[in-house]
Amino acid sequence: MSSHPNQKRSFWRSPAGFVLCAFLIIAGLFLWLEHRVHVLGAWPFFLPLLICVGLHFFLHRNHGGHGNHSNHDPRNDRDAR
Secondary structure, three states: OOOOOOOOOOHHHOHHHHHHHHHHHHHHHHHHHHHHHHHHHHHHHHHHHHHHHHHHHHHOOOOOOOOOOOOOOHHHOOOOO
């Protein structure tokens, strides 16, 4: 039992959540066993896309995002009163 009586229990810790997780694991296993030839056969076509996404993610992490890069200083704005 939780330490707070009014605290709602997480869905993933309920019996329905456990059954859903078990179902998803079993379904994923069957999908992998039955379709791994197709997935591994298509790997060379998806590899360039994955490389582009990975390079974009790792090369853009240090420059501060895609916001406004102008040299606008908000202290120079006049108050509109």
